Amino acid sequence: GENVEQHPSTLSVQEGDSAVIKCTYSDSASNYFPWYKQELGKRPQLIIDIRSNVGEKKDQRIAVTLNKTAKHFSLHITETQPEDSAVYFCAARRNFGNEKLTFGTGTRLTIIP
């Protein structure tokens, strides 16, 4: 089955700086890669996703890049703000025939004011 590894497990950055979280996956058939943000005591919520026919996707301060050859994808947050502090999870899934999402172990991001 799919295995998703996520690094780093914790990350602290100064407010205004950029943060990068990286994930690798094992199943070459995976072609959907969402990122979820989970604030303390809350539910995971989708913040951005990317499909395998796209190398990069951007939404305001958040961007995700995908390298299918190397089987890794990354989340980039620019101009970080205190409200970006949360746990971020990457995930991978095949689009068809299997709706199962395999999650990474999470990255606790702390923005230092």
Next chain:
Amino acid sequence: DAGVIQSPRHEVTEMGQEVTLRCKPISGHDYLFWYRQTMMRGLELLIYFNNNVPIDDSGMPEDRFSAKMPNASFSTLKIQPSEPRDSAVYFCASSSTGTGVPNEQYFGPGTRLTVT
């Protein structure tokens, strides 16, 4: 839509007792997922359903756990008998497939289970 609804939000029970967690997916969604989240093991998929039929229950830890989906608007996750190591936050999520492309999984608020 009210989103995915879970009940109870908090459950405290003694070891050996039966626990039933409930979930109402978003109307029209045809996939329903049960996850367990702990500090040690992260977010684990326990089981998921498509059109009320269990598709993959390989994540169910043992026979003490069972899940049902009797109709499109209701699912239960039951633990019998419960043990302290079952203490975790249990999330239900749902998604829909439109035009053959899967969409976002929407998570419920979770049930925090404590087994003493």
